[in-house]
Amino acid sequence: MTEALAPFDRHRGLLFSVAYQMLGSVADAEDVVQDTWLRWSAVDRGEVADARAYLVRIATHLALDRLGSARARRESYVGPWLPEPLLTGTDPVTTAPAPADPVAAAEVGEQVSLALLVVLETLSPAERALFVLREVFGLPTAEVATTLGRSESAVRQMAHRAREHVQARRPRFDTDRRAQFEVTERFFAACAGGDVGELLAVLAPDVVLVSDGGGKVTAALRPITGADKVARFALGVAAQGLELADVRIGVAEVNGGPGIVAWAGGDPLLAMSLVVADGRIEQVLLVRNPDKLAGLRGTS
Structure with a gap:
């Protein structure tokens, strides 16, 4: 054996x-x-x-x-289907490395991004x-x-x-990882602070947000298009999260790229993957279905 x-x-x-x-x-x-x-x-x-x-x-x-x-x-x-996210970097709160298991061993980088996996769904x-x-x-x-x-x-x-x-x-994306994460940090700070003006500054005018709740939690049943609508939706999600007890939220590496993850107590709450191009967010992929958050559990 x-x-x-x-x-x-x-x-x-x-x-x-x-x-x-x-x-x-x-x-x-x-x-x-x-x-x-x-x-x-x-x-x-x-x-x-x-x-x-x-x-x-x-x-x-x-x-x-x-x-x-x-x-x-x-x-x-029920609603849009998105792949299950993987936390491929560090825990954004404790900065502990991702666990050494098959999940964490997945290839990282743009090739495993949620955006690419969505495109692969269209292949035979x-x-x-x-x-x-x-x-x-x-x-x-x-x-x-x-x-x-x-x-x-x-x-x-x-x-x-x-x-x-x-x-x-496949969507366009900035190859400069530092620039990607800087935009993500601005987006996260604007959501946490309720700053609509800053949100609109980091969102592309034709940004698209897709949310996957699977009928288990509240999520948009259709993609949301446009900076104004996406900003309002993102602020609503942030407000709901901040109302929960013992919530932890932070910027993290999700599927090899910039993202935001949250836990409520010891349970994963959501994972958000962002596609950044030309210094602005072009796409937001938000996974809230609790059955799809196993890729975050190793860090809670």
């Missing part, structure tokens, strides 16, 4: 990341990792030439199996798997073709289509 555990543990973070970026769900990704272990532990490893490739292949197939049923469930979802399951394996993790075409059971020429053609599809839909 120890012999089997060593290569699995070495690639556990990669397996979680592949599954998470294909499914947009922390719980489903963790289930995929567990099921991958069960299959790996039963394999004759003497016949496995490349443990990493073999494990990725198992995880990809398991994620593809889940993707169809997950999309079917989303058809009856096979295209999404290919994009994650080829474009995000840089796996060789031959390895991706073997994993998906397709020819290399078919994979190249599908990769081209998926790349163009994503590039046409």
Whole structure:
């Protein structure tokens, strides 16, 4: 068993990341990792030439199996559906590092941003798997073709289509992380202080806010567009949060980018991911569904 555990543990973070970026769900990704272990532990490893490739292949197939049923469930979802957020930096209150578990081991940076995961939802399951394996993790075409059971020429053609599809839909963003977080700090301070003027200064005129409550908590059932409307909504959310006892709110790294997280007592309250371009906020993705906040629990 120890012999089997060593290569699995070495690639556990990669397996979680592949599954998470294909499914947009922390719980489903963790289930995929567990099921991958069960299959790996039963394999004759003497016949496995490349443990990493073999494990990725198992995880990809398991994620593809889940993707169809997950999309079917989303058809009856209340309001907009957003992926589950991951806290990838430090606890904004204690500054403790994110926990060393599969969640925290997810690849960070723009490639795991909530905004990108939303775009990946518009791909077919096979295209999404290919994009994650080829474009995000840089796996060789031959390895991706073997994993998906397709020819290399078919994979190249599908990769081209998926790349163009994503590039046409992914939002612009500032590459300067310091600038991103400075704008986020201004947004957070304006919300906490009820400063409408400052909020309007950091919001792009055509900013879009999408909130996911899943029918469990209050959230807008449609995207909110325009700086005035988004500012009023954000101030309302901030006011509700500040009224709660033992609330903790702060700027944090969410999915590798700027965000705001909050806890009430020991329970995660919300996660907000921001897309900053040209020094202003272009997109706000707000997750309030309590069933989707497992990626914050390690820091409470």
